[in-house]
Amino acid sequence: MKQLWLTAKLDIVESLRARWFQIYTVVFGGIVALLFLFGLTESRVLGFIGLSRLLVTYIQLTMAILPIFVLITTVRSVAGDREAGVYEYLLSLPVSLAAWFWGKIFGRYIVIFLPVFGAMVLAVLIALVRGIEVPWVMFIYYTALLAVMAACFLGIGMLISALARSTDMAQGAAFLVWLTLLLFLDLILLGVMIQGKVTPEVAVTIALANPLQVFRTAALALFDPQLIVLGPSAYVILDLFGVTGYKVFALVYPTVVGVAAATLGYQLFRRGDLP
Amino acid sequence: MIRFSNVTKRFRKARVLDDISLDIGLSERVALIGSNGAGKTTLIRCLLGEYTFDGQVSIEGRDPRQERTAVLGTIGFVPQLPPPLKMPVAQLIDFSAALCGTNPARIHELAQRLGLDLAPILTRPFVKLSGGMKQKLLIAIALGRDAKVLVMDEPAANLDPEARKIFFELLAERQEDVTMLISSHRLNEVSALVNRVIEMDMGKVVLDDRVADDVSLSGQFACRISIKRCEPAFTKAMQAWNFRDLGNGMEWEGDVPGPDRLRFMGMTSRYVALISDYSLREVGAAAPCAPGNPLRGQATAN
Secondary structure (H helix, E strand, O other), X not given: OHHHHHHHHHHXXXXXXXXXXXXHHHHHHHHHHHXXXXXXXXXXXXXXXXXXXXXXXXXXXXXXXXXXXXXXXXXXHHHHHHHXXXXXXXXOOOOOHHHHHHHHHHHHHHHHHHHXXXXXXXXXXXXXXXXXXXXXXXXXXXXXXXXXXXXXXXXXXXXXXXXXOOHHHHXXXXXXXXXXXHHXXXXXXXXXXXXXXXXXXXXXXXXXXXXXXXXXXXXHHHHOOOOHHHOOHHHHHHHHHOHHHHHHHXXXXXXXXXXXXXXXXXXXXXXXXXX | OEEEEEEEEEEOOEEEEEEEXXXXXXXXXXXXXXXXXXXXXXXXXXXXXXXXXXXXXXXXXXXXXXOHHHHXXXXXXXXXXXXXXXXXXXXXXXXXXXXXXXXXXXXXXXXXXXXXXXXXXXXXXXXXXXXXHHHHHHHHHHHOOOOOEEEEEOOOOXXXXXXXXXXXXXXXXHOOOOEEEEEEOOHHHHHHHOOEEEEEXXXXXXXEEEOOOOOOOOOEEEEEEEEOOOOHHHHHHHHHOOOEEEEOOOEEEEEEEHHHHHHHHHHHHHHOOOEEEEEEEEOOOOOOOOOOOOOEEOOOOO
């Protein structure tokens, strides 16, 4: 446990000094600041106004940015460290591989989640100062959703880092994974359905296997519980899970994907060449 | 102490280590030499449990891969290229000390002996230090624990003569109870440090030889050099070795650490046309029985 914490602390300090982290923090803090600046709390969408409206927009933007940010920065720093000889030296110290790998994940998780969460807290604080009502249930669920999203893509990022032997290859693979998930979000699925070659159930199952789609649908479900904006797909989802069931699924499934990917990454890491 | 049994390592189709078998005993000081791509670094990484391979490596009968923490706790490692760590110096010291179960004060003390004052650089990122500072710190970390094996890749390459002298002294203090594996491209860089030479080529051991061990790691040579005319480059070189000017840059005197004498002589050989008198005498050595000291010679300019 001591080794795990030492490794996590090491990764946190290394990340805090890295340029990517500074950009990352500025991006998420900046989004909230801009949303307030442009008076988004005063606009109305689907009956939503105030901080709910801002949080809905924030989570939509975060869903677009967070996965690729987490994937690229994780693979860049992990594969980059390996290439630069950091692993050769640090892994010559008496630290167990489990403590090293999971400590690195733990440290990195804190580093990637805190700015996103910090931006949400910032939004709440500004709302409280301005006397805007805070939708606490929505805030807590969105926070949990962001925490799960970060865990999911961090796990995938660590798996890619364990598989790829160079930074270039790792970055390429991470981008490809993100692009594939993005394409299956709408474009390919819609195309497949329009051609009518698969049943709606199969198309919805493919969509629900995609963590990006799961997050997107869960975020929608909070202000559109009947998922009207999804059209006919909503029937399949709601028949299968129910509204509450889907909210739980949206938290559990991506966590399982992230943990499974990280576990597979760890198995590959400990069985292969370390530096 | 260290045993490599039929170790073979392949990267895809390339055989980087080819059926290596070696036994290295306690207190042996081994020079691992060979050109680039000979397999030295790969062999070291196998020893540190960082690579998977066919065959077996053991340190005191234990597998460095299976019993990582126990085995690596007894190994001090100095890499050839310092890692680009962004963490502050203080954190690197605390991190390695905590993992190795040693007191950070011990590392501070060793760094101080090597001429590295840690106080002003504790908050500076490791990667921002100069090459020499990084090397001194990594040596202090490797020696600042109860290691039974020291694995060093070109350890003295970035050190100034004074730091090299202290480094040799530090090794001398540990030589009875520590096994050393020192990797280098060139034998003359490490020859005086070791009592066994293993040369590798194309992944095989092509030479495994014991060498004369007459000069101890802490031995000193008193040196006196006279030159025919003052030469700024020579003056600079002498000053770098902390030699004293005995008269207008024409006569120089100083001490050369025993393990560094070959390197020193290599340096002075560049000025052979300039040198008129050259003496190198082991401090505390018995008087020579033959006329003239065997290490004393006259260089005459053409």
